[in-house]
Amino acid sequence: MREQRTILLTGANGQVGFELMRSLQGLGKVTALDRADLDLGDLDQVRRAVRELKPNLIVNAAAYTAVDFAETDVSVAMLLNADVPAVLAEEAARLGIPLIHYSTDYVFDGTKDVAYVEDDATNPQNVYGQSKFAGEQAIAAVGCAHLIFRTSWVYGTRGKNFLLTMLRLGASREEINVVVDQLGAPTWSNTIATLTGNVLSQAIMHENDAWAEWWGGNSGVYHLTASGVTSWHGFAEAIFALTEGGRKPVVHPIPASSYPTQAKRPANSRLSNDKLENTFGVRAPDWRDALRLCMASR
Template identity: 70%
Template sequence: MSESLDRTILLTGVSGQVGFELARTLQGLGRVVAVDRSALDLCDLDQIRRVVREVRPALIVNPAAYTAVDMAESNIDAAMRANGEAPGVLAEEAKRLNAALIHYSTDYVFDGTKDGAYVEDDAVNPQNVYGKGKLAGERAIAASGCNHLIFRTSWVYGSRGKNFLLTMLRLGKERDELNVVADQIGAPTWSVTIAALTANVLAQAVTAGDGWWSEKSGVYHLTAGDSTSWHGFAQAIFDYAWLDRKPVVKPIQATAYPTPAKRPANSRMSNDKLASAFGLCAPDWREALRLCMAEL
């Protein structure tokens, strides 16, 4: 990525929350070829190879994934193929082209039993199919030997798609009272924050020397600053929401709201490695939420 600006960036999942924002923030860093699922389906490994070989990118950015966490428990093959096998194929093709790969992973690779914030080299122990697939994807990328950055993020939301923010706003208009889990802790992370920090990292790669990718390749945590519970997140959403009538948000335990996929109780992840390697500081989750709500 240190050559001339005449480079091609293949961006997957452009219709998703993070992909939509990346299509904007990556402008100026190269010629962005943005594809959605109809053009590149992560469950079709042959199609992945064909598209990469046709585009011949200098960089692949892959925010696409099987993100239906609960559905993954009963649709294991598709989830593992999209989240585990497909990233490995992208990495293999990147290695063949001497290209680099940026991929996004999740807090769900951890079991949530740690007291403090997770760091990148903490032991992984995913508790659901989604987390197991994402961990398999991380390992396949590392095994390929390609230049890569894997950004683990958490509790992603934005102004489009399916996410906790939009669900709360919809339910808040329909109900006077909402029960929200209060004993799971993490960092709500705006899709715009992820895209902006990614673009900042890539801007450094563009101006760096030839050894930048080999020096920086690896796993990094990339979440909003500080943390809260789902209940705290919901309360903050309604604090900022322009609703004529705001619902009462009651805290409940996760055991009172059983889901097919088990979630970690602690999803906090430290961004210290990201700050040290790239000099970047993610905004506090409350500030990012305020900006997102202003956009809505």
Template identity: 65%
Template sequence: MNKQPTILVTGVNGQVGFELVRNMQCLGRVIALDRAALDLADLSRVRNTIRDLKPSIIVNPAAYTAVDKAESDVDMAMRLNAEAPGVIADEAARSGAVLIHYSTDYVFDGTKVGRYVEDDATNPQNVYGRSKLAGEQAIAAAGCAHLVLRTSWVYGRRGKNFLLTMLKLGAERPELRVVTDQIGAPTWSNTIAAATAHVVAQGLAAADLEWWRERSGTYHLTAAGETSWHGFATAILGLAMEEKAPTILPVPSSEYPVLAKRPANSRLALGKFSETFSLNLPAWEEALRLCMAD
């Protein structure tokens, strides 16, 4: 592979895509495409764009992420999260490019005691999870050099996410009710992007497609540690508001009805990623402090 490759990044207006572009600028020629430039729903356009640009590395954070809306918008969720990644992977296999793609803890049902490892049985409980799992399977079937990075509870300072919702509601209300019986690792979008950039840098140093092929597969990539949504909200507002923070009441998920069922246990084991790429991921509390100070 070229030492200064063309790196195609999709979905660059999203939380992870925006941070990816910032983290990868020094690694090669970065082509950053938003939805207007590359709508993943247009599969022919996806295929033609990749053929025209001839990227060495494709990083695909673009996705359908409206978890509850997906329950009634099944076709579009499958198009963006399953069919489009399959097309991208087919093109990567055809041209000898590397694909880095992001998936989710929602491929699991959340009933395991302990952390999920990469080869645990999947059993998604909602349309979003099923669509993301189908995307994983399409990429594996294409046979390209690839990394599928499962993450969870992604937040950042842009877009729509739990952090920004809590900051808004915390400034408006004296009391908040937040779910306490779902456990996971809040993961800053920049943590994901920085870790991805480190992996890409390793691959470029190896300068060999075989390096990527030897490491192809699925990895879990989240912040270290765990908490509940209630614990996450408490940490956010504690940093943002200190003594002015509202009261945050713990409630079971049964009192917070949503269309799409969420896993109670979203904890992902990080050992495979850390051992393969010699990277230790930061604790979620430290990453949150950095995000809040950013």
């Protein structure tokens, strides 16, 4: 009988981490750590946690995601998004185990006219994007077996995200202005976790040398978002179209220039999932279908 592998999951209370606690069930013995269990600001504690558990796989869903606050909270953003992944990668390499990590569309500057592929030149325009790209670079520099999944416009039924903000504003306003000239794929946190589980299930079937060979052959960066494309305005309209009862505000399209933010956002956040699909045979659902399921689960 195959020995059950131990999976260390960080960021268990986050949008993606919470969903991963469910999608990873059955793939191994999951040890899920949140802020109460692990102070990510203490890199020595992070090292100790890995060394004490001695997992067979690390899944890092912890991150600093407050994009605008990162502009003035640079050191903390870099600590959580670059230094912590670097330490996890170092410990993974020491144990000879793989690491799964999540990154962002914000590593690109958004000037491309079509969807970005993994090999396109990066050029993050804000501190959040810079910190996430630094995390990618740190993992690659260490050289441990890894999967880095870049995603975009993450939302869900917990935490702080665009979906929950729209529902809150829609409950009290007759009209809302939403940016129309930034494009991307709203991606449900459950979609990210489910596809991660689907990919990982392919690795779990392998034992010993075959396990290491699978990771060695598939390590790298992959884009993982919902299928399709919309604007923030289109996303907002879709949210209210699925909202049953109550107030449904009028959603006015506005240019990004009319809604200044501390952090600069890319105009084009579209990511191609072709590499993910061609390598692992998994296909992300259309963003509207995923949103419909998410709204029904509230």
